Amino acid sequence: MRVLLSGNEAIARGAYEYGISVATAYPGTPSTEILENMVNYKDNIYCEWAPNEKVAMEVAIGASLGGARALVAMKHVGLNVASDPFLTLSYTGVKGGLVIVSADDPGMHSSQNEQDNRHYARMAKVPMLEPSDSQEAKDYVGIALEISEVFDAPVLLRTTTRVSHTKTVVRLSEREKIPAPSEFERAPGKYVMVPANARMRHIAVEERLERLRQYAEETDINRIEWRDKKVGVITSGISYQYVREAMPDASILKLGMTYPLAENLIRKFANGVETLYVVEELDPFLEEQIKAMGINVIGKEKLPILYEFDQSIIREKLADEKIELKNFLGETQLPPRPPVLCPGCPHRGVFYILKKLKLVVMGDIGCYSLGVAPPLAALDSTVCMGASVGMTFGAELALKENIKGKIVGVIGDSTFIHSGITGLIDIVYNKGASTIIILDNRTTGMTGHQDNPGTGRTLKGERTHQLDLKEVVRAVGIKNVRVIDPYNLEETEKVITEEINKDEPSVIITNRPCVLIVKDEKQNKYRVDAKLCKNCGMCYMVGCSAIYREDNKANIDEIFCAGCGVCAQVCRFNAIKKVGDMDDQ
Amino acid sequence: MTNKVMSIMVVGVGGQGVILASELLCEAAMRMGYDVKKSEIHGMAQRGGSVVSSVRYGEKVYSPLITKREADILLSFEQLETLRWLDYIKPEGKIVINDQRIVPMAVAVGQGEYPDVFGILNRVTDKVYKLNGPDIAQQVGDIRAVNVALVGALSIHLDIPMELWRKVIESRVPPETLDINLKAFEMGRTLMKVP
DSSP states (O other): OEEEEEHHHHHHHHHHHTTOOEEEEOOOTTTTHHHHHHGGGTTTOEEEEOSSHHHHHHHHHHHHHTTOOEEEEEEHHHHHHTHHHHHHHHHHOOSSOEEEEEEEOTTOSSOSOOOOTHHHHHHHTOOEEOOSSHHHHHHHHHHHHHHHHHHTOOEEEEEEHHHHTEEEEEEOOOOOOOOOOOSOOOOHHHHOOOHHHHHHHHHHHHHHHHHHHHHHHHOTTEEEEOOEEEEEEEEOHHHHHHHHHHOTTEEEEEESEEESOOHHHHHHHHHHOSEEEEEOSSSOHHHHHHHHTTOOOBOTTTSOSSSOOOHHHHHHHHSOOOOOOOOOSTTOOOOOOOOOOOTTOTHHHHHHHHHHTTOEEEOOSSGGGGGGSTTTOOOOBOOSTTHHHHHHHHHHHHHGGGGTTSEEEEEEHHHIIIIIHHHHHHHHHTTOOOEEEEEOOSSBTTTTOBOOTTTTBOTTSOBOOOOOHHHHHHHTTOOEEEEEOTTOHHHHHHHHHHHHTSSSOEEEEEOOOOTTTSOOOGGGOEEEOTTTOOOOOGGGGGOOTTEEEETTEEEEOTTTOOOOOHHHHHOTTOOEEETTOOTTO | OOOOEEEEEEEEETTSSHHHHHHHHHHHHHHTTOEEEEEEOOSGGGTTSEEEEEEEEESSOOOSOOOTTOEEEEEESSHHHHHTTGGGEEEEEEEEEEOOOOOOHHHHTTSSOOOOHHHHHHHHOSOEEEEOHHHHHHHHTOGGGHHHHHHHHHHTTSSOOHHHHHHHHHHHSOGGGHHHHHHHHHHHHHHHHOO
C-alpha cells in the first residue's frame, strides 16, 4: 500500500513493522510526531512521554537490556540531556535492538542552537544512519535494528527538519513477529560499568568500530550512482535530494551510513571523478574525515556552514547558476509576522506585569520564549530546558544586594518537571532567596500540547497520577508557595512584588491552562466602546493579536478574542468591556 | 527534461488551515499516481505567525522545497502573506489569493502599514485569481471552511478530476462537516470559473 508519510510518521511506522515493543521520548521539534504517531500502534508498542530525554533514554536502555527492541526519540538538544547514558550505552551494548533518533534542526526553525549531532556518533563510537526521505526513514529503522543486534551497538538514526517534516510516498509492510523476551539475561561484565569492566568494554567498542567500517563498505545503503564523471558529489540525508535536483548529471556517492565511513568506497568514487565535492549541511563532518584519508575534496570552501540548504544554494555555489530577481515591492516594507502569544494566553498577564515592574527575567524553553517579542519584551535570557532556575540564582550571586527584588526566573510546568526541579533544590540547599514563577498551563505547549506528569494523562490517553507542583516545591523546601490567576493583573502584581522582596526563596504558580486546550464560552468576549476610547495605546502594550487600531480607535476582533480580560484591566478609561455589558446593547 | 514537476506554495497565517489545504492537494496528487513531496515547518509557526507549505508532484520529485522562481502556483490564504513569496513564483506562474486581511501585530500597534496588496500584484502578473473565502465560508455556515473553498479555487488550475477531489475530501474531513466542506469546495471552484 502506498501512503504519504512524514519522516516522523515513517519512523513510527518502521518501529511497528520491525517489531519494536518499547518507544520513549520527550517532545521536541522536529521530533515530536514520532511518538505522537507511535500511539497508533499502542496495541503492539508500549509508548510514553518521559519527563526528560535522559529518562527516556534510560527506559529504552532498560527495555533493550531486557531483550525488547526499543526506540527513543528526541530533538538535537535533547541528546545533550541524554548524552550521559548514551555515551556509556556505547560500552554496554544492547540486547534487543536499540535505535536512538536525533532530529536536528538546521536553520533553527524551532530551536535555540544549530548543533550538528553527527558528532555524537563519532564521540560515542556508534553507527549512524541518515535517511533522505520517508521511505528510507522507515526502512532504516529496520536496518538500524539489524545493525544494533548484529554488532551489539545502539544505532543513531539522525534526521533533520526537512526529513522529519516532509511527507513523501511510502510503501507499507506488515509487522515482523519478534518473540517476546522471557527473562533478564544477566551479563554484569558487560552491563556494570565499573572501571575494571569499562576498560574491557572500551576494547570491545574499538573492535566493534573496525567491524562496522567493514560493514559500511558492503551495505547497499551506501551506493554510487554513476553519471557524468566530470563532477562527483558525496552526500547524505536531505542534501542528496537537493543535489539530484540541482545537478542532475553529476555522479553521486550517497551515504546512508555516515559513521563510520566506508573509506574504500569513498576512495573508489574519488578516483572515478574529475572534481569531487562533499555536500553536507552544518559542520564539515564528512569533509574533514575524507580529507584525513588524504582525498582532495571541496566542501565548506564553497558551501555554507550555516543554516539549511536547498537546491538553489547548490545550483548557485556548485553549478554557477544564478537567478535574476525583480524588485516587485519597490519601496514597500512588509510588516513581519512572527509567532506571538495567542489571544487569551495565560502567560500574557505575567509578562505584562514583569515588564511593568522592570524586572530582570531569566527565561526558559517554551511558548513563553515569545515573551521576548515587543511590545511585552520582558525576557533577558533563554538558554536551555530548566536553565532559568539556576541562572536566576547565579545572577543573584553575582549582583548580590544590587539585584535584590529586581529579578525572577520563569519556567513552564513541563520544563520545570524536565529539569527545573534540580535547580530549585540548589537554591534551597544553598540558601538562596530567588523567586521562580512556574507558568503552569497544564500542557507542553510549544510542541503542540503533549501530556506530561502534571496533566494527569499519559501519551496513550490513560488517566494517571497528576503530579502536584505545589507539593513538589514544598517538598524540596520552598516555604513561600503562592498560586495566582494570571488573568488578574492586580493580584499578579501584588504577589510578585511581595515575593521578590522576601529573604527566602519563593515559587509562584499560575493556575490557568493553555487557552488552546480549554474551550472558552462565548459570553466572555470583550469589545471596545468607541465613545470612551481615547486611543492612548495602553491596550496595544499587552501584545494581543486580537487588538488592532482602526479609525484612530482600538478595536477587538471578536473571532480571535478569548475573553481573558487583560486588556480591559490596563485600559484607564474603562473603554474595554465584556460584550453584553455595553451601555448601548 | 521530460520529468515535469508541479510546484505549488500554500501560504497564510497560523490557524487558517494552510496545512489541511496542502494535505488535500497532496492526497489528490498521490491518487493521480504521481510522486509527491510536501514540506513545512511545525512548531513555532502555529502561534499566529507566517506559515508556508510546499507541495511538489510529478513523475519523480527530488527536493521537497520550492526555491525562488520555481512555483507554478502560489495559493495564498491572506493578502499580505502573498507578498512575502513573490520571488518564488515563476515568471509565468499564477496567484490564487484569498481576499482576506489579517492585520499583523506590528501594524495593529501602529508600527508599519498594511500594504496595498492588489496594487503591487498588478505589477507582478495578470494571472491573479481572487476569491472571497470568508464570504463563502459564511454562506456555507462554517468559518473554518475557508481552506477547502480555496482548494476548490485552486482545483480549476490543476489536472485533477472533480470526482477524485470529492473522494479526497471525504477521506480527510470529519464526517459531520463533509457536506459543508464539499459545498465550500464546489463554490470555490465555481466562483473561480466565472471571471
